[in-house]
Amino acid sequence: MKIAMFSTKQYDQEYFEKFNSDENFEIEFFETRLDPHTVGLTKGFEAVCVFVNDKIDEKTIEAMHQNGIKLIALRCAGFNNVDLEAVKKYDIKVVRVPAYSPEAVAEHAIALIMTLNRKTHKSYNRVREGNFSLNNLIGFNLSNKTVGVVGTGRIGVALCGILIGFGCKVIAYDLYPSDELKRLGIEYVQLNELFRQSEVISLHCPLTTETKHMINKNSLDVMKDGVMIINTSRGELIKTSDVIQGLIERKVGYLGIDVYEQEEDLFFKDLSEHIIEDEYILRLNSFPNVLITSHQAYFTNDAMNEIALTTLENIKDFKEGNMLSNEVK
Numbered sequence: 001m002k003i004a005m006f007s008t009k010q011y012d013q014e015y016f017e018k019f020n021s022d023e024n025f026e027i028e029f030f031e032t033r034l035d036p037h038t039v040g041l042t043k044g045f046e047a048v049c050v051f052v053n054d055k056i057d058e059k060t061i062e063a064m065h066q067n068g069i070k071l072i073a074l075r076c077a078g079f080n081n082v083d084l085e086a087v088k089k090y091d092i093k094v095v096r097v098p099a100y101s102p103e104a105v106a107e108h109a110i111a112l113i114m115t116l117n118r119k120t121h122k123s124y125n126r127v128r129e130g131n132f133s134l135n136n137l138i139g140f141n142l143s144n145k146t147v148g149v150v151g152t153g154r155i156g157v158a159l160c161g162i163l164i165g166f167g168c169k170v171i172a173y174d175l176y177p178s179d180e181l182k183r184l185g186i187e188y189v190q191l192n193e194l195f196r197q198s199e200v201i202s203l204h205c206p207l208t209t210e211t212k213h214m215i216n217k218n219s220l221d222v223m224k225d226g227v228m229i230i231n232t233s234r235g236e237l238i239k240t241s242d243v244i245q246g247l248i249e250r251k252v253g254y255l256g257i258d259v260y261e262q263e264e265d266l267f268f269k270d271l272s273e274h275i276i277e278d279e280y281i282l283r284l285n286s287f288p289n290v291l292i293t294s295h296q297a298y299f300t301n302d303a304m305n306e307i308a309l310t311t312l313e314n315i316k317d318f319k320e321g322n323m324l325s326n327e328v329k
């Protein structure tokens with residue numbers, strides 16, 4: 001079976017080649033992302049394998065259908081970048097990796113919280129330059145602080161467990177509250193109440209029409225002054241222009257993001273020798289209390305192994321006509 005894999009880096013190739021020896025799928029690795037301009041590359045393949053920033057809109061899907069593509073294998077959990085109506089129309093199956101390592105993402109959210117709080121990134125640079133001063137490095141105890149977790153699925157649950165260990169008061173919001181978390185002492189509240197009470201807010205819900213721009217001027221108005229906002233889910237959960245205004249007005253005290261509204265033109269690329277024209281990312285980078293990582297929350301050895309294994313297993317199931325346990329419908 002011939003598979004065209006898009007948005008690949010050297011590390012993707014390494015992990016997929018490591019686990020492809022059993023099946024020996026014919027995989028061609030393309031560095032470019034899949035979108036209406038590059039869809040011509042799918043000719044001669046039966047399946048595509050894509051990641052978070054590939055653009056699987058109706059135009060791309062129609063062209064893939066004409067090229068004979070029967071399967072879209074997402075090597076990620078989120079599927080907001082796929083037009084699900086269009087795949088149905090053209091009878092293309094979609095599979096994903098629902099849970100490759102929730103702990104990896106939860107632990108990265110903690111890394112963002114603790115780095116912003118205790119400013120270890122600044123100390124690292126200072127000490128290396130012989131500056132041992134503590135000025136402006138003051139942090140706060142996370143213990144006893146109220147942390148609001150929006151979305152208590154796999155990642156949210158993993159985060160709640162870590163936060164309980166830190167001694168935080170954890171409150172949560174989800175459309176479907178978890179009995180397991182309630183038993184652990186986590187209180188579910190309405191979203192506005194979570195915004196009102198939390199010193200730290202961490203987003204772990206998917207991007208949907210309902211959640212798009214859930215962090216905006218109105219929700220910021222409800223929050224405590226100096227709130228810390230963490231987003232490791234999808235960039236469009238935050239209306240970037242509003243959060244920039246919130247930072248200017250000191251409403252937002254800390255912002256930690258692993259995802260960004262306009263990330264597809266920036267993230268995963270080395271642009272250090274380019275002129276970056278995205279005004280929002282430049283402005284965000286100018287704040288001392290903003291920490292940005294480029295969609296690396298998932299990026300652990302454990303998660304990469306799981307992504308490659310599950311994706312190849314999903315493709316094998318499709319090839320052999322088995323039930324697709326990880327199908328997106």
Ligand code: NAI
Pocket residue numbers: 077078098099102105150151152153154155156173174175176204205206207208210211232233234258259295296297298299
């Ligand atoms: P999940 O599907 O296990 O959990 C999502 C939870 O959000 C569910 O409990 C669901 O009921 C809840 N939810 C849905 N709509 C909601 C709403 N309107 N308000 C509040 N809660 C709502 O997903 P999982 O595995 O926990 O992942 C969460 C998100 O994390 C993914 O959608 C993806 O966007 C992101 N992600 C980011 C990664 C990264 O590297 N930065 C890696 C993996 C996932």
